[in-house]
Amino acid sequence: MAVPVGNALFGDNYLSHAKGWKSWLFTLDHKRIGVMYLVSILASFLLGGVFALLIRMELWTPQRTIMDANTYNQMFTLHGAAMIFLFIIPGIPAALGNFVLPLMLGAKDVAFPRLNLLSYYLWVAGAVLALVSIVTGAVDTGWTFYTPYSTTTNTSVISMTLGAFILGFSSIFTGLNFIVSIHKLRPPTMTWFKMPLFLWGLYGTAIIQILATPVLGITLLLLIAERALGVGIFDPALGGDPVLFQHFFWFYSHPAVYIMILPAMGVISELVSTFSHRHIFGYRFIAMSSIAIAVISFLVWGHHMFVSGQSNLASLIFSILTFLVAIPSAVKVFNWVATMYKGEVELATPMLYALSFLFLFGIGGLTGLFLGALATDVHLTDTYFVVAHFHYTMFGGTAIAFFGGLFYWWPKITGRMYREAWAKLGAFLIFIGFNTTFLAQFIMGAQGMPRRYYNYLPEFAPYHKVSTIGAFILAIGFVIAAGVLLHSLFAGEPAPANPWGAATLEWQTTSPPPHDNFETQPIPGDPYDVDRWVFDREAGGYVLAPSGAAGGRV
Amino acid sequence: MQPVAEFEEVKVHGAESHVAHHFPDAKAQVEAGKLGMWIFLATEILLFGGLFCAYAVYRANHPEIFVYAHHFLNKILGGINTVVLIFSSFTMAWAVRAAQLSQQKKLVRLLAATIFCGFVFLGIKYVEYEHKWKEGLLWGKRYKPAHAEVSKPKDVPPPKPLISVNPEERSTLPPPAVPPQGLSWEVRAASQETVVPQNVQLFFSVYFVMTGLHGLHVVAGMVVLFWILLRARRGEFSSAYFTPVDLAGLYWHLVDLIWIYLFPLLYLIH
Numbered sequence: 001m002a003v004p005v006g007n008a009l010f011g012d013n014y015l016s017h018a019k020g021w022k023s024w025l026f027t028l029d030h031k032r033i034g035v036m037y038l039v040s041i042l043a044s045f046l047l048g049g050v051f052a053l054l055i056r057m058e059l060w061t062p063q064r065t066i067m068d069a070n071t072y073n074q075m076f077t078l079h080g081a082a083m084i085f086l087f088i089i090p091g092i093p094a095a096l097g098n099f100v101l102p103l104m105l106g107a108k109d110v111a112f113p114r115l116n117l118l119s120y121y122l123w124v125a126g127a128v129l130a131l132v133s134i135v136t137g138a139v140d141t142g143w144t145f146y147t148p149y150s151t152t153t154n155t156s157v158i159s160m161t162l163g164a165f166i167l168g169f170s171s172i173f174t175g176l177n178f179i180v181s182i183h184k185l186r187p188p189t190m191t192w193f194k195m196p197l198f199l200w201g202l203y204g205t206a207i208i209q210i211l212a213t214p215v216l217g218i219t220l221l222l223l224i225a226e227r228a229l230g231v232g233i234f235d236p237a238l239g240g241d242p243v244l245f246q247h248f249f250w251f252y253s254h255p256a257v258y259i260m261i262l263p264a265m266g267v268i269s270e271l272v273s274t275f276s277h278r279h280i281f282g283y284r285f286i287a288m289s290s291i292a293i294a295v296i297s298f299l300v301w302g303h304h305m306f307v308s309g310q311s312n313l314a315s316l317i318f319s320i321l322t323f324l325v326a327i328p329s330a331v332k333v334f335n336w337v338a339t340m341y342k343g344e345v346e347l348a349t350p351m352l353y354a355l356s357f358l359f360l361f362g363i364g365g366l367t368g369l370f371l372g373a374l375a376t377d378v379h380l381t382d383t384y385f386v387v388a389h390f391h392y393t394m395f396g397g398t399a400i401a402f403f404g405g406l407f408y409w410w411p412k413i414t415g416r417m418y419r420e421a422w423a424k425l426g427a428f429l430i431f432i433g434f435n436t437t438f439l440a441q442f443i444m445g446a447q448g449m450p451r452r453y454y455n456y457l458p459e460f461a462p463y464h465k466v467s468t469i470g471a472f473i474l475a476i477g478f479v480i481a482a483g484v485l486l487h488s489l490f491a492g493e494p495a496p497a498n499p500w501g502a503a504t505l506e507w508q509t510t511s512p513p514p515h516d517n518f519e520t521q522p523i524p525g526d527p528y529d530v531d532r533w534v535f536d537r538e539a540g541g542y543v544l545a546p547s548g549a550a551g552g553r554v
Numbered sequence: 555m556q557p558v559a560e561f562e563e564v565k566v567h568g569a570e571s572h573v574a575h576h577f578p579d580a581k582a583q584v585e586a587g588k589l590g591m592w593i594f595l596a597t598e599i600l601l602f603g604g605l606f607c608a609y610a611v612y613r614a615n616h617p618e619i620f621v622y623a624h625h626f627l628n629k630i631l632g633g634i635n636t637v638v639l640i641f642s643s644f645t646m647a648w649a650v651r652a653a654q655l656s657q658q659k660k661l662v663r664l665l666a667a668t669i670f671c672g673f674v675f676l677g678i679k680y681v682e683y684e685h686k687w688k689e690g691l692l693w694g695k696r697y698k699p700a701h702a703e704v705s706k707p708k709d710v711p712p713p714k715p716l717i718s719v720n721p722e723e724r725s726t727l728p729p730p731a732v733p734p735q736g737l738s739w740e741v742r743a744a745s746q747e748t749v750v751p752q753n754v755q756l757f758f759s760v761y762f763v764m765t766g767l768h769g770l771h772v773v774a775g776m777v778v779l780f781w782i783l784l785r786a787r788r789g790e791f792s793s794a795y796f797t798p799v800d801l802a803g804l805y806w807h808l809v810d811l812i813w814i815y816l817f818p819l820l821y822l823i824h
Binding site for chain 1 (some may be wrong): 574575576578582585586589590593594596597598600601602603604605607608611612615619693694695696752753756757759760762763767770
């Protein structure tokens with residue numbers, strides 16, 4: 001089988017296939033839709049990041065620093081809503097997944113290309129509505145929109161929740177598309193257990209997206225009906241129950257945490273195997289643990305409500321079920337570590353992100369046990385400990401994996417290599433900045449600093465100052481990472497087809513891929529059989545070893 | 555599912571214009587479409603699932619509200635609507651069969667019949683809603699029952715027995731002392747002492763949200779069917795290609811099915 005080794009940047013590829021803005025806005029090509037998602041999602045990340053910096057600056061002193069209390073409430077709401085609904089949830093599946101999934105299957109596109117484009121425009125519509133809400137009075141409820149506050153505040157909750165509702169549909173359609181693609185476009189020779197683990201992660205994610213998101217949809221519709229018409233289903237004055245809102249909300253929003261982390265775990269599986277130059281360890285365990293996490297994720301929402309007045313028995317059961325999630329998560333982490341053991345670990349930029357992930361997600365996961373245990377949770381509820389915990393899992397887990405994946409697939413997406421040294425510096429600063437920001441928050445949270453407070457006791461000031469300094473180190477790291485990527489677009493070396501020596505199918509086409517993804521239909525084999533790929537100095541990347549010859553790096 | 559032979563026949567005739575380039579063959583495309591539709595239907599069920607869950611919680615906590623308030627719903631109109639929707643599912647299923655057999659005219663007529671049933675359903679629903687509107691039997695904040703307006707509940711310290719409420723002129727309802735309709739003697743006797751439960755508006759909130767969302771789905775289904783009808787008139791469907799008719803039919807059956815649950819849950823409470 002002939003495997004292309006070269007770069008198609010100057011020949012026919014999906015970027016040069018058609019010209020003009022219309023060829024982008026009306027494209028049905030999953031690669032272009034993925035790129036459009038990528039740009040939009042990174043813009044949202046920038047927006048959410050600016051909100052975060054403003055929050056941290058305000059918290060520099062215990063009193064008013066740069067903004068008044070109402071603006072502060074709007075800032076943390078917008079930070080949460082933008083980061084969760086616009087960045088983390090769609091981040092890996094819609095941007096990276098859209099680009100990579102059909103390539104990994106050796107297919108020409110996702111099952112429903114028009115639906116794919118529709119889901120992108122739904123994302124845009126939802127994002128626009130969220131932005132409209134900022135202009136028309138912002139939202140100050142926190143991203144959770146808890147009733148009765150969200151039904152009584154005079155900020156523009158309807159616009160924001162309608163935006164989130166539409167974003168939910170975008171997410172559902174992406175999940176639907178992925179499930180059908182994996183079922184129906186998989187080549188006959190690629191059995192379920194020959195799929196790359198990233199696809200297992202996306203599959204588990206898609207299951208949660210289609211089963212949990214509609215419940216958020218109806219919850220937000222009821223909230224809108226409550227505000228606009230006074231339906232009263234969550235209003236105790238009219239016989240309703242505000243705790244029901246919390247149940248509904250977390251029935252979606254806890255599984256949503258796994259919508260965020262499962263694809264991230266898929267990315268990490270690819271990175272760890274590729275850059276250890278070793279077959280992934282415990283393939284089936286990693287694959288099945290994705291499904292196990294997806295299933296258990298539906299049964300643990302009550303751990304957000306230990307102090308919301310649910311029955312003690314319910315709290316007890318939810319607590320036990322919460323501990324169960326630790327098992328498949330740990331299975332994955334141990335398998336990644338075992339993959340690296342005796343491997344040839346190459347500390348390229350994506351691998352630095354993957355190692356950061358292991359470290360940060362480890363802390364995030366273990367601190368989750370404190371919050372899942374009833375007795376400690378009562379003390380830690382609504383403190384900075386919770387804030388630090390979920391930033392370690394969502395940012396330290398998902399966002400870090402997203403950027404690892406971005407650096408990993410960047411040569412495939414753009415056809416350009418980036419400057420390794422600067423990219424590594426960026427990854428390093430992000431790691432340092434992140435830990436500086438959030439380790440301090442664990443400590444002050446455990447000492448009783450409540451979350452979402454505008455003013456605080458002066459005793460907490462040193463921790464807040466450390467945290468704010470960390471946030472700026474983090475920002476510098478991201479500026480460098482962004483600079484590296486932008487620089488590569490204009491001055492990067494042309495990328496070879498397979499710069500890392502990975503064995504999944506997307507590396508068996510040119511960088512960037514042609515419009516139809518593959519010149520010749522690739523033959524799927526073991527996706528982690530990395531030994532068959534050897535470094536070729538002339539091609540500047542990895543090529544398939546002649547059969548019989550010993551593989552490995554030169 | 556159609557036999558494979560039909561798809562192979564398509565290939566022979568080379569009429570695969572509707573097969574997108576990323577599918578290996580027509581069969582794969584049909585199967586993908588069906589799987590996609592079933593997954594979408596699952597999301598619809600979960601969307602309504604939230605409402606069914608709210609219904610279950612409130613009915614379990616306040617059965618008296620549901621038992622009292624459901625008498626204000628018109629069982630006969632609801633029953634007719636159930637029959638209308640079931641009949642429309644029958645015409646829809648028949649339409650799919652007509653498409654499979656390339657019976658062009660029959661397909662168009664059956665689709666038109668299905669859409670007509672949709673209009674009948676919405677018309678009856680309008681009559682029901684209008685009645686509730688006149689009586690002030692609305693959701694949450696808007697709940698101002700006309701028949702109870704005379705006895706301002708706030709002025710009367712203990713909850714007043716139904717029997718003492720004066721029939722009010724605006725209302726066309728029978729006086730509440732005679733329970734709205736269709737009660738057995740035992741219940742009727744018991745209700746003589748029954749007081750009006752608190753928070754009756756909760757039932758109407760649930761009623762309007764559930765039937766309203768269902769109504770929107772009926773409208774959406776009719777729009778889809780109308781589009782299919784236009785395509786059918788252009789002769790796009792035949793035994794070689796009828797997937798859109800099939801998928802629209804699946805959606806219509808789901809809309810029907812949800813009503814079949816709503817009707818007993820809201821109208822036929824004991």
